[in-house]
Amino acid sequence: MTDDMSDPAWPPGTIKLQQLLDSNNAHKDARIILQPRPSTDPNDPLNWTKPQKLVNYSLACFYAMMVFAFINATSPTWGPLGDELGFSSETLTNTYAIGCATLSVGAPMLIPFALKYGSRSVYVFSSVAQFAISIWAARTMTAGDWWGVNALQCWIGALAEVLIQMTVADVFFVHQRGLMNTIYVWVNNVGSNLAVVASGFITQNQGWRWVWWWCAIFFGVQFIMFFFGFEETKWGYQSTPGLGSPHITSKSEAFDKEDSAHDTESGSGAKEAAARNLSIVQIDSSIPRKTYWQKLSLLTTTAGPWPHFLRHSYQPFMILVSIPGVFFSSMTYAVLFAFSTVMTTSVSTYMLETPYDFNASQIGLMSLAPFIGSTLGSLIIGPLSDFVALRLSRRNNGIYEPEMRYWCFLPFIPFQCGGAWYFAYALADKMEWPHVAVAWGICNFGSAPLQSLALTYVLDAYNEIVGDSLTSVTIVRNIFGTIFVFAMPAGVDAIGLANFFNAMCAIGLFILSWAAVFLWKGKHFRHRTAKVYRYYAARQFEARPLH
Numbered sequence: 001m002t003d004d005m006s007d008p009a010w011p012p013g014t015i016k017l018q019q020l021l022d023s024n025n026a027h028k029d030a031r032i033i034l035q036p037r038p039s040t041d042p043n044d045p046l047n048w049t050k051p052q053k054l055v056n057y058s059l060a061c062f063y064a065m066m067v068f069a070f071i072n073a074t075s076p077t078w079g080p081l082g083d084e085l086g087f088s089s090e091t092l093t094n095t096y097a098i099g100c101a102t103l104s105v106g107a108p109m110l111i112p113f114a115l116k117y118g119s120r121s122v123y124v125f126s127s128v129a130q131f132a133i134s135i136w137a138a139r140t141m142t143a144g145d146w147w148g149v150n151a152l153q154c155w156i157g158a159l160a161e162v163l164i165q166m167t168v169a170d171v172f173f174v175h176q177r178g179l180m181n182t183i184y185v186w187v188n189n190v191g192s193n194l195a196v197v198a199s200g201f202i203t204q205n206q207g208w209r210w211v212w213w214w215c216a217i218f219f220g221v222q223f224i225m226f227f228f229g230f231e232e233t234k235w236g237y238q239s240t241p242g243l244g245s246p247h248i249t250s251k252s253e254a255f256d257k258e259d260s261a262h263d264t265e266s267g268s269g270a271k272e273a274a275a276r277n278l279s280i281v282q283i284d285s286s287i288p289r290k291t292y293w294q295k296l297s298l299l300t301t302t303a304g305p306w307p308h309f310l311r312h313s314y315q316p317f318m319i320l321v322s323i324p325g326v327f328f329s330s331m332t333y334a335v336l337f338a339f340s341t342v343m344t345t346s347v348s349t350y351m352l353e354t355p356y357d358f359n360a361s362q363i364g365l366m367s368l369a370p371f372i373g374s375t376l377g378s379l380i381i382g383p384l385s386d387f388v389a390l391r392l393s394r395r396n397n398g399i400y401e402p403e404m405r406y407w408c409f410l411p412f413i414p415f416q417c418g419g420a421w422y423f424a425y426a427l428a429d430k431m432e433w434p435h436v437a438v439a440w441g442i443c444n445f446g447s448a449p450l451q452s453l454a455l456t457y458v459l460d461a462y463n464e465i466v467g468d469s470l471t472s473v474t475i476v477r478n479i480f481g482t483i484f485v486f487a488m489p490a491g492v493d494a495i496g497l498a499n500f501f502n503a504m505c506a507i508g509l510f511i512l513s514w515a516a517v518f519l520w521k522g523k524h525f526r527h528r529t530a531k532v533y534r535y536y537a538a539r540q541f542e543a544r545p546l547h
Contacts, residue, residue: 011526012533013461017174017393017400019279030394031279035174036463040284045171045233047281052231053171057180059230060167061187063123066222067160068191070130070153070215071099075348076200076360077208084208087143089349090489095146097485099154100341104478106158107471112312115467115540118300119163119170120232127223129156134216138209161474162467169459169466170233177459178385178405182452186378189448192340193371200364208360231295234302315536316471322532323469324525325402325461328514330473332454334480335508336447339420341481342488342504343370343440346427346497355430366437373419373441374448377412381449384408385456402460403522409453409515412446416512417505419443424501450512461526464537 018030038046048056078092114122130153137149168180199211319326347366351358358366385408392407393400419442426435455473462469484504491500518525526533 008527011530013402013526015400018398020398032175038281041287042283042289045235060164064160064164065187065191067157068188069195071157072192073195073199073211076203076364080208095150097482099150100478100482102151102155103158104475106155107162107474108313108316110159111162111471115312118232118234121298123226126156126159131219134212138212162470165470167233178456179382181456182378182382185448185452189374193367196367197364200361203360232300234300316468319468320472323529326469326472329454329458330476331511333473334477335511337477338480338484342484369437369441370444373444377445377448402457403518405453406515406519412449413512415446417509421505424498428498
């Protein structure tokens with residue numbers, strides 16, 4: 001028997017996703033195999049009913065939306081806030097940049113608590129913290145207040161970039177994750193863009209402080225919803241009997257098992273019976289379901305000494321430099337975030353000046369353009385990503401490779417880079433505002449699908465180290481954003497806005513184009529780093545493997 005971590009045909013992430021009912025026809029008559037394999041326990045999050053999953057994921061998405069709204073709603077307030085409190089544009093830009101910096105350190109410092117004690121407790125306590133910070137923001141009087149608000153709100157907000165993906169990995173199967181991640185990216189953009197529109201009108205009609213009072217109200221509602229409605233998704237699969245199917249360890253064994261299953265059944269329904277066992281959730285009715293209050297237990301603690309808990313603060317850095325797939329996804333997410341932060345900063349800075357002379361509400365309305373672009377991109381990539389994954393795995397005898405999704409990645413790169421280039425020249429040449437808006441929308445039409453696919457690749461290829469891997473993604477993402485926001489004033493002064501964006505587009509195109517390399521060699525990279533992956537998988541808090 002071959003060790004699945006050293007078999008080139010079965011590196012981490014390669015799974016049997018479909019069972020073909022007719023070996024002579026690879027294009028139809030196939031059943032989806034549920035991956036990861038659920039247990040027979042009705043309390044297993046993979047076995048939850050659709051309403052349970054919908055409620056939990058809706059709450060998680062609301063959390064993400066509010067976090068990104070809280071972080072991004074600041075831009076329309078800059079003019080009135082600076083006028084009232086005497087803050088310079090440099091102070092406002094630097095406080096925004098310090099927020100990007102604390103976003104990069106928040107995840108490695110806070111996500112270990114979710115891995116150790118469960119995500120429910122972290123969702124609840126962070127909601128309380130964000131409620132308090134909102135009140136502080138509304139009562140800001142000094143530059144020190146504003147530095148503290150930006151630093152703390154982003155430090156805690158970094159949780160949203162990892163917690164939601166952990167929830168997706170806990171609750172949804174591989175063939176559903178493309179859509180779920182697209183929904184996450186879309187609600188991210190709702191918070192990042194529509195909240196800016198609302199912020200502009202609130203600033204114009206109620207004053208900039210009411211932006212943060214409204215945030216306090218919504219975070220108070222969020223706390224109540226999570227305290228009484230969000231169930232823990234952490235699952236100790238290792239101590240759970242009746243877990244799915246045995247681990248398949250080689251490609252030949254995969255087909256041997258499938259054939260033997262067919263042989264042991266009799267009659268015309270043999271093949272269907274074999275496939276059905278892997279395609280449906282099977283519940284052991286003798287296992288009692290948790291009561292409502294048991295589901296709302298605040299802590300779900302994983303046993304283990306403190307060093308095991310603390311190592312999740314430094315392991316993400318080690319994973320980042322040792323696993324190419326995590327590094328590429330991190331760089332992809334980072335360069336997309338850098339574009340987003342620089343474009344937001346550019347609009348908030350340059351469109352206050354002549355010839356635009358925009359007020360707070362007009363600055364906010366500009367964010368409708370990226371929202372529309374990201375919505376259109378999300379509507380396409382959500383169903384398309386999962387469809388392509390299933391279609392290509394079916395053509396591959398039911399075997400799924402995470403790189404298959406990258407065929408959807410490449411067509412969106414020109415929209416991302418072309419839109420950013422158009423945006424820069426429209427703003428630098430002081431074109432009419434529709435040019436700036438359309439360019440921003442084109443850029444986000446490309447950006448939303450690229451973000452979704454990068455996240456889904458990490459979940460599919462490195463499922464057992466998803467917490468640490470996504471923490472790596474968050475670290476790199478926000479370091480990039482910080483560097484470019486800090487560099488923007490000096491860079492624009494030295495070479496001009498258009499050339500600054502030209503440099504960003506060159507960097508972005510180089511990074512994003514590596515998706516073609518992963519289509520070619522991604523599986524080889526996963527095989528070469530399989531031992532490293534297994535080492536870190538063994539150091540997780542009961543991660544559930546793919547089979």
